[in-house]
Amino acid sequence: MSATVLEQSVLGSRRLSNFLVAAAVSIGGIGFLLASLSSYLGYDVLPFGHPATLIFVPQGLVMGLYSIAAVLLASYLWYVIAVDVGSGSNRFDKSTGVVTINRRGFRRPLSIEFPLRDVRAVKLEVRDGFNARRRVSLRIQGRRDMSLTRVGEPLPLAQLEQDGAELARFLGVNLESL
Known part of the structure; x- marks a missing residue:
């Protein structure tokens, strides 16, 4: 980093x-x-x-x-x-002011770019039970929340909190949780 x-x-x-x-x-x-x-x-x-x-x-x-x-x-x-569907990267570039999210799809790669200034917060979502969900997502102005974590096996809580805090600190935004 x-x-x-x-x-x-x-x-x-x-x-x-x-x-x-x-x-x-x-x-x-x-x-x-x-x-x-x-x-x-x-x-x-x-x-x-x-x-x-x-x-x-x-x-x-x-x-x-x-x-x-x-x-x-x-x-x-x-x-x-x-x-390797779903693999990719999240890139946050302060010098250009752009967030780029790349993922591999079934037929072609998917790429989403949006301005860094539109990021309002980093959100941690933890839901346990039958359909457990643990993910880090971005709150973006004028859009739905953008998930940044992998699909499938839920992340350990310590790893989830560490990833969310590191990203919020880097972006200079609030860390929200549910």
Whole structure:
């Protein structure tokens, strides 16, 4: 961090949890496909269980449909991981007076720029429970609040407070919390 520029990197979809979910869906889809093939062919293709004893219509057919759904979902998950959707940076430049927020999207990069003078406050939002939310966002004049933190796993409270305080101190604005 220099005196005039603060740049923060944002983690995208290349997280361990996403890799584990994509791998589990892929393995499950292969398992359903092999069970469906075993049912159709009449002998066990899977090294465990006895899916050849299943009647192809309707049980083997439904397992084949499950395998197609799993392959489509796994393809989507692996694509999101490969592209690293959501990764990017937040850049606050006092010398030019511009805030630049860059993120990777599905098809193309997204970039938002607005004047630094429009930033009214740094807001910390903490909501625990089933749909937990912990994020740092900017209060911008004439716009909705702009979230700066990653999507997915909530940040630890200490990290959230430290990031928010550092940003508010750098920008010279108030730190708000809910």
